[in-house]
Amino acid sequence: MITSYWQHFPHQADIGVRGVGPTLAAAFEQAALALTAVVTDPARVAPNEAVEIACEAPDDELLLADWLNALILEMATRRMLFRRFSVNLDGHRLRATAWGERVDVVRHRPAVEVKGATYTELKVGRIEAGLWLAQCVVDV
């Protein structure tokens, strides 16, 4: 059985987020979880409130950066953290729902704020039969 997962990978000054899944949309969802995990343990976040996100880009790689940057903007302006994601892709157009809650410093113990998703180590594509990868470095 193919499972989805996320990882962090090292960058000297910052941190890389990586999502892997059976579809490109699943890989994007996992990359978003990896983004939350830069700030806090996603298990501490309650998926109480839904936020809709839409973006469009000229290619899949820019779309990943746009997706993560749209989440970073929502995290910053709504002061929220997200735990669950549902991504729908139609070509290079993305529509998604992210579920989360407002930051609670005591419960979430947020380690660091993310400034932006970068184009460093930005890769989106198939890695092996039936598995997609979506990754980039985020500036913290």
Added chain:
Amino acid sequence: MDISQFERVTDYEWRIAPFGEMHVPAVIYADQDLLREMDQKVYEQLTNVATLPGIVQAAYAMPDAHWGYGFPIGGVAAFDPAMGGVISAGGVGFDISCGVRTLLTGLRASDLAPVKQKLADRLFEQVPAGVGSTGRLRLDAAEMDAMLRGGARWAVERGYGVAADLERIEEGGCMAGAEPDQVSDHAKQRQRGEVGTLGSGNHYLELQEVAEVFDARIAARFGLHAGDVVVSIHCGSRGLGHQIGTEFLRKMVIAAPGHGISLPDRELACAPIDSPLGRDYLGAMRAGINCALANRQVITHLAREVFAEILPGTRLTLLYDVSHNTCKEEQHIVGGRPRRLFVHRKGATRAFGPGHAALPADLRDVGQPVLIGGSMGTSSYILAGTEAGMAHSFGSACHGAGRAMSRHQATRQWHGSDLVRDLASQGILIRSPSLRGVAEEAPGAYKDVGAVVEAAERAGLSRKVARLRPLACIKG
């Protein structure tokens, strides 16, 4: 990295002759050990920068250079608009005008000792730090634009500081040419509650003691004496700068082919300075600079309020405020003639030498104060700009220690609570909302800042003036 890739010019200057698409050489200022420890990515990124249109003289890396985004962090590059020169959002970075300011307190470390704990606690309560924190100010649309046009001057006009502060800030505290209309609504929305907040990561407010004086004459002119207490603040343009960086990086990547620019790395995205996109970015980036200057000014005011409450009568005067993520229009002598250049400093500090017209009149004969932030628990340094530095690196020096280890490695090696305890036993109080954040910023995760400033001095980029020892650190 392998030092055989370089031509050794001196023990502190290493050159890569132009090859391939490079228009100019690449130069790294460092000693052999620092160079060897640098990531090979610094070599790749610096030689990539040397391929950009209109670059002048050389692509430079400072002794604290490390793997960045397109440009290395610790990179300096100047472009001539008359030669099709470019401006790069990646060459400025996401945290536009991130920088350091240092305030003199007139106190001795012995005066501070009885109230240090209380002072650290109150500063931690009063200066918003960390994820999700918001400032006291809420700016409406008109005030946001006024702040983006006025910078620290806007803050002083609204009672956050005194006019004398402005004389000790680059650009007199207000970057000319800022265009708030080029800053998106998203960027402004991100900033609405963030004016006067420290942020997180390596940003801090620190109480420090002058532990060592290297140049007594200049130190006295800067108002620094061994045993004095100073306050240093390290932060930038917060969410607004990050959003400007994100949005213009994307625009520049998409527009590059239309400008006839082929990018070896997308993070090097840039636009001709004399193009509509180049001008739009310049206007937005300058507004980002003002946002950072206003932010550090408001935080200064909060620190002054806390000192007034705990040590009434204490006057905090600004020594200087430097920015280390910028692109500035400056005049430099190249090939014997003055040229108008756009100098990118990404993780590099402006370090103008004696006599420069941009320096405050009362410091003009000694050179610019160059403030080098340490990492939590380690020393910071104050240097002075030199004449040689003007020729070596367009008047630029290093900006800090630079990471030696990733955040992930740091959290595996240290626990936040152990670090807080160890540092307390050395007399350094840490106040932070996040223990994991503390572990990620462990002093051992950074290079030796002492070696970095030593190399900067030996390379002639700046002169060492004083070393500061941390007493208490408010960490984002």
